[in-house]
Amino acid sequence: MYAVDCDERELVTIEGLRTPEGLHPLQQAFVDYGAVQCGFCTPGMIVQADYLIENNPNLTREEAQRGLEGNLCRCTGYTKVLDAVQAAAEKKKCCGRC
Numbered sequence: 001m002y003a004v005d006c007d008e009r010e011l012v013t014i015e016g017l018r019t020p021e022g023l024h025p026l027q028q029a030f031v032d033y034g035a036v037q038c039g040f041c042t043p044g045m046i047v048q049a050d051y052l053i054e055n056n057p058n059l060t061r062e063e064a065q066r067g068l069e070g071n072l073c074r075c076t077g078y079t080k081v082l083d084a085v086q087a088a089a090e091k092k093k094c095c096g097r098c
């Protein structure tokens with residue numbers, strides 16, 4: 001997507017997910033599960049995962065995998081990424097405040 005395509009739209013960046021208390025639960029889950037990759041793929045994966053969780057409170061691992069298919073990393077597998085997303089989704093279900 002080009003910047004011009006975002007005119008008059010709301011954008012959320014990786015920095016925008018941070019809360020006043022610190023890391024967003026998804027950011028923390030990526031750290032906790034060793035899912036952090038490089039600065040190219042990780043921000044996109046986290047922002048996309050946030051969108052997926054916000055729009056599907058009962059997000060399954062398979063749905064997360066399909067939802068992240070457009071976010072490519074050629075360097076590694078996705079097991080830890082999916083573990084982190086699944087943990088964040090479960091935590092959100094648990095407390096609803098994350």
Ligand code: FES
Pocket residue numbers: 037038039040041042072073074075076
């Ligand atoms: S670690 Fe980011 S593209 Fe592979």
